[in-house]
Amino acid sequence: MDLATMTGMLLEGFGTTVQIFVLTLVGSIPLAVPVAFARMSRIAPLRAVARIYISIMRGTPLMLQMFAIYFAPYYVFGIELTPDSKWYACIVAFIINYAAYFAEIYRSGIQSIPRGQYEAAEVLGYTRAQTFARIVLPQVVKRILPAMGNAVITLVKDT
Template sequence: MLGMLGTGFVVTLQIFFLTLVGSLPLGVLVALGRMSKFKPLAWLMRFYISIMRGTPLMLQMFFIYFAPYYIFGIELSTDSKFNATIIAFIINYAAYFAEIYRSGIQSIPKGQLEAASVLGYSRAQTFMKIVLPQVIKRILPAMGNEIITLVKDTSLAFAIGVAEMFSTAKALVASQVSMLPFVFAAAFYWVFNFVVEIVLNRVEKKLNYYHD
């Protein structure tokens, strides 16, 4: 039983890390587009964020999974399930991260940006050396909440047949007529979240040299 749950947990880890790798940088781009002075881009990003946050992640996952077949007639495969899951998770979480980034960027006093301009910093240098370090510190608690939510949301992949940990536990419960697989799965999720909390707390302590 533990071996099968461990295999499912590996898939859960893959969904988690691939989502972060894709959504964290995409969220930055969406946030910058959302704040762009080019109105069509800003409105497009606002619409994207509204759709992603206003519709269920599971619905987005189903749409991405079935769209290639119903729209283009492309045959679905086992890989299609996993790929659809990753794409749905990335574009969904990027929208949430974008709003967190935006709030952090807009919290930086404009005087700092003006001072950087006077000192001859380019926009890219100002963002990377002055804005970004402060933004990371300010948004870390909100980002931490979303990342912990992501750990639990990976279980939604069972809906389209991805064999992550929850779907594995569900199958074991049905075959063994026992609740133990659910108990062990819950323990896996809790330990994983506990490790994530420890990592985030250490990062936050390292950023304490920035004071508001």
């Protein structure tokens, strides 16, 4: 093989890696928000489902999840695998895996805000939505940035 062919193949692989990375971020960051809120819910069954989902996604290897998502439609539902099945299984596996990690980061950030912040906002007459948007969320963002940075770096390595 000549240098031009190898460079072309490397660039094609790099493009695929960047696509997986971007699609994972675009899919998992918003998906993590409802998962985090479900994990903190007062509704016990919803909280339990979120906890089980997070435990399974964080407790099993990403490669195993990819295999399960790729082969499950064929073996469970009899759906034929297409050449694009690998791509979709990869993207779905990355998104649901990283959504679990991001959900735990969000949850820990929200729960790290002292109760006094909520009480102070209540005294000032803020609604729950105003309290979250104006008081809690800015502090949460500041607190979760290091952990989110670490997770994004891990995502770069995983892709």
